[in-house]
Amino acid sequence: MPERKSLDVQPETVAAAYGVASDTAFGAVAPPLYLSSTYEFPGFDTPGAYDYGRVGNPTRDLLGEAIARLEGGAGAVLTPSGMAAVDLLAGSLGNGSLVLAPHDCYGGTMRLLAARAKLGQITLKLVDQTDLAAFEAALAERPALVLIESPSNPLMRIVDIAALSGLARAAGAKVVVDNTFLSPAIQQPLSLGADYVLHSTTKFINGHSDVIAGAVVAADAEEVKRLRHWANVTGAICSPFDAWLTLRGVRTLFARMAGQERNAMAIATRLEAHPAVSHVHYPGLASHPHHALARRQQKGFGAMMSFELAGGVPAVQRFLKAMRVFTLAESLGGVESLVAHPATMTHVDMGPEGRAKAGITDGLLRLSVGLEHVDDLIAGLDAGLAAC
Ligand SMILES: *Cc1c(COP(=O)(O)O)cnc(C)c1O
Numbered sequence: 001m002p003e004r005k006s007l008d009v010q011p012e013t014v015a016a017a018y019g020v021a022s023d024t025a026f027g028a029v030a031p032p033l034y035l036s037s038t039y040e041f042p043g044f045d046t047p048g049a050y051d052y053g054r055v056g057n058p059t060r061d062l063l064g065e066a067i068a069r070l071e072g073g074a075g076a077v078l079t080p081s082g083m084a085a086v087d088l089l090a091g092s093l094g095n096g097s098l099v100l101a102p103h104d105c106y107g108g109t110m111r112l113l114a115a116r117a118k119l120g121q122i123t124l125k126l127v128d129q130t131d132l133a134a135f136e137a138a139l140a141e142r143p144a145l146v147l148i149e150s151p152s153n154p155l156m157r158i159v160d161i162a163a164l165s166g167l168a169r170a171a172g173a174k175v176v177v178d179n180t181f182l183s184p185a186i187q188q189p190l191s192l193g194a195d196y197v198l199h200s201t202t203k204f205i206n207g208h209s210d211v212i213a214g215a216v217v218a219a220d221a222e223e224v225k226r227l228r229h230w231a232n233v234t235g236a237i238c239s240p241f242d243a244w245l246t247l248r249g250v251r252t253l254f255a256r257m258a259g260q261e262r263n264a265m266a267i268a269t270r271l272e273a274h275p276a277v278s279h280v281h282y283p284g285l286a287s288h289p290h291h292a293l294a295r296r297q298q299k300g301f302g303a304m305m306s307f308e309l310a311g312g313v314p315a316v317q318r319f320l321k322a323m324r325v326f327t328l329a330e331s332l333g334g335v336e337s338l339v340a341h342p343a344t345m346t347h348v349d350m351g352p353e354g355r356a357k358a359g360i361t362d363g364l365l366r367l368s369v370g371l372e373h374v375d376d377l378i379a380g381l382d383a384g385l386a387a388c
Pocket of ligand 1: 081082083084106108109153178180181199200201202203212213214
C-alpha cells in the first residue's frame with residue numbers, strides 16, 4: 001500500500017489533502033482512479049495488496065480512510081447507497097434482534113427496517129427519542145442496535161447523543177448515529193459515545209448531487225473487519241468511480257459546510273421575521289427548543305431547515321410557483337439550494353396519520369441551503385413568500 005501523508009493533522013487538512021501525492025507509479029498529485037476489477041498475483045499462492053475489486057479497491061479504500069479519519073473511527077466500509085449502509089448493520093444482526101429506532105426516522109430507513117421486521121429477521125421498536133422515559137423503557141427490552149438521527153428530518157429535532165449512547169451502552173446495545181444531515185465537519189458521534197456512524201454520502205460528504213453512495217464508520221477495528229467482510233459477502237460495495245467523485249467532494253467539505261451554514265443562518269433569520277411564515281425549525285435560532293443542546297453537541301448548525309407557511313397547502317402552491325433560485329427536488333447537501341414539500345415528496349409514504357403524529361404539517365417546506373450568493377437566495381424566497 002502507498003504511504004499516506006498528512007497523518008497527524010487537523011480534520012480540514014485530512015479533507016483537503018488525504019492521499020494527495022501518494023501515487024507510487026507516476027507521482028500523480030490527485031489520487032488516481034483504479035477501475036480494474038481484478039489484480040495480478042505476484043506469484044503462486046501470493047496475492048498482492050489487492051486481488052479482487054469486491055473485496056477491496058485502492059480508490060474506495062482511500063475514501064474510506066479519509067472518512068474514517070474525519071469521523072475519528074477505526075475504519076469505514078463504503079456502500080453503494082445510504083440505504084445499503086443502514087442495511088450493512090441491520091442485515092448482519094442475529095435473527096430476531098431488536099432494533100430501536102426513532103419514530104420519525106428517515107423514510108427509507110423506516111421502510112427498510114419495517115420490511116426486515118415483516119420477514120421476521122429483526123424486531124423493530126420505534127420511540128420518540130426526545131422522550132427519555134420512553135427511551136429507557138424501550139432499552140429494558142434489550143435492543144441489539146439503537147439507531148439515532150440528530151438532527152431529525154425534516155423538523156430538525158436534536159437529541160442528546162452522549163446521554164442516549166451512555167444509556168444504550170449500559171443496556172448492552174450498540175449505537176449507530178446517522179450523521180448525514182451534518183457531516184463530520186459539524187458533528188462527530190463517535191466522540192459522543194456511539195459505536196458506529198452512518199452516512200448517505202450522497203448528501204453533504206459528496207456535496208455535488210452526482211453520486212448515490214453510503215458509508216459506515218466503526219469505532220472499533222474488529223467491527224470494521226466484520227462489516228468489511230459482510231460487505232464482501234453481500235456484494236454491497238461502492239463503485240470506484242463513485243468513490244473517486246466522492247473524495248473530490250470531500251476536498252471542499254469544510255469550506256462548503258461553512259459557506260452553506262452561513263447562508264442558512266441568514267435565511268432562517270429572515271424567514272423567522274416574515275409574516276407569511278408561522279414557524280422556522282433551525283437549530284441555529286435561539287427560538288429552537290434544542291438550541292442549547294445543538295450548541296453543546298455540534299460545531300455548527302448545518303444547512304438544513306424547515307419552515308411552516310401559515311396559509312397551508314394553498315400557500316405552499318403559490319410559494320413554489322413564485323419562488324426563484326431554489327429548485328423543487330428531494331435530496332439535500334449539494335452546493336445548489338433545494339426546497340422540498342415533505343407531505344407530498346419525502347414523507348408521502350408515512351400517510352396523513354403518521355405525519356400528524358410526527359408533527360409534519362401540510363404547510364411545511366424543507367430547505368437544503370447551498371452556496372449561491374445569499375442575496376439571491378433571500379430574493380428567491382422573498383418572491384415566493386410575497387405570493388403567499
Ligand atoms: C438520503 C438519506 C439516507 C439514504 O441514503 P441514500 O444514499 O439515498 O440511499 C439515509 N439517511 C438520511 C438521513 C438521508 O438523508
